[in-house]
Amino acid sequence: MKVIRAHYAGACYGVQRALNLALKQAKEPTKTFTLGPLIHNPQVVSQLAKQGVSQIDSVDDITRADAVVIRSHGVTPQVMRAVSQKSATVVDATCPHVSRAQRAAAQLAEQFGCVIVVGEKGHPEVEGLVACAREKCSCVYALTSIEELPDNLPDHLGIVVQTTQQKATLDAIVAHLQKRNITVEVKNTICDATSQRQDTAAELAQHVDGMVIIGGRNSSNTTRLADICRQYCKHVFHIEHVSELYTCTFDDIQVMGVSAGASTPEDQIEAVISYLEQLS
Ligand code: F3S
Numbered sequence: 092m093k094v095i096r097a098h099y100a101g102a103c104y105g106v107q108r109a110l111n112l113a114l115k116q117a118k119e120p121t122k123t124f125t126l127g128p129l130i131h132n133p134q135v136v137s138q139l140a141k142q143g144v145s146q147i148d149s150v151d152d153i154t155r156a157d158a159v160v161i162r163s164h165g166v167t168p169q170v171m172r173a174v175s176q177k178s179a180t181v182v183d184a185t186c187p188h189v190s191r192a193q194r195a196a197a198q199l200a201e202q203f204g205c206v207i208v209v210g211e212k213g214h215p216e217v218e219g220l221v222a223c224a225r226e227k228c229s230c231v232y233a234l235t236s237i238e239e240l241p242d243n244l245p246d247h248l249g250i251v252v253q254t255t256q257q258k259a260t261l262d263a264i265v266a267h268l269q270k271r272n273i274t275v276e277v278k279n280t281i282c283d284a285t286s287q288r289q290d291t292a293a294e295l296a297q298h299v300d301g302m303v304i305i306g307g308r309n310s311s312n313t314t315r316l317a318d319i320c321r322q323y324c325k326h327v328f329h330i331e332h333v334s335e336l337y338t339c340t341f342d343d344i345q346v347m348g349v350s351a352g353a354s355t356p357e358d359q360i361e362a363v364i365s366y367l368e369q370l371s
Contacts, residue, residue, distance in 0.1 A: 093345060132356070296320040
């Protein structure tokens with residue numbers, strides 16, 4: 092089988108950095124934990140556990156001698172303070188793009204007294220952005236559609252964006268607010284890694300017989316990649332591990348495209364490509 096890899100695929104800068112920091116810390120004698128899963132990739136989380144980096148879900152589980160890795164999505168300022176008070180070693184693996192968005196949320200809140208976070212409610216990154224803004228003002232909304240915009244909004248407000256959002260979502264919300272004569276200060280904190288993966292996967296999906304998308308089913312950016320490819324390609328396989336392909340048949344497929352979400356490490360992509368290439 093001929094296999095073509097999307098130009099941008101797999102672990103982004105922030106995820107790779109978080110993995111490197113966690114693995115470096117795991118070599119130290121202190122017990123290393125991540126607060127929540129380091130990234131949305133179950134295989135990586137279990138590999139990390141084998142290398143001595145386990146997951147805890149609550150700050151209360153931190154004991155004095157632990158090292159705690161803050162994941163790439165970041166945490167709320169309240170959680171960061173609670174972790175620091177534990178006297179544990181804090182390894183802050185928050186992606187620098189997320190940190191920039193957090194600073195923007197706080198600054199807009201201070202400046203305008205009202206902030207809209209364009210992002211998925213309940214996502215850890217969005218919870219962090221909302222919390223950063225709420226430290227400075229009480230008028231904070233997280234939403235992804237114009238239907239969710241409240242009727243009563245001030246004449247001026249700030250907008251900050253979850254790093255993985257699509258630009259079209261931001262543009263629609265800004266255009267709607269402007270129509271309502273609301274002046275908006277926009278900090279476009281969207282990270283290119285997501286759009287680069289989406290654009291190159293969409294382009295590739297139009298020229299192949301099938302697409303394999305690798306990444307956690309709990310990873311929203313990977314699921315989105317698969318959905319985008321389904322718009323262009325009939326056969327799309329969203330898998331977490333190469334072994335899921337062993338029982339698949341690829342009757343109509345001569346050329347297979349491969350892409351992977353921003354939380355998928357290189358070895359998982361290479362394993363899939365090697366397997367597909369040896370199929371006749
Ligand atoms: Fe960071 Fe962008 Fe990845 S925000 S974690 S480099 S998708």
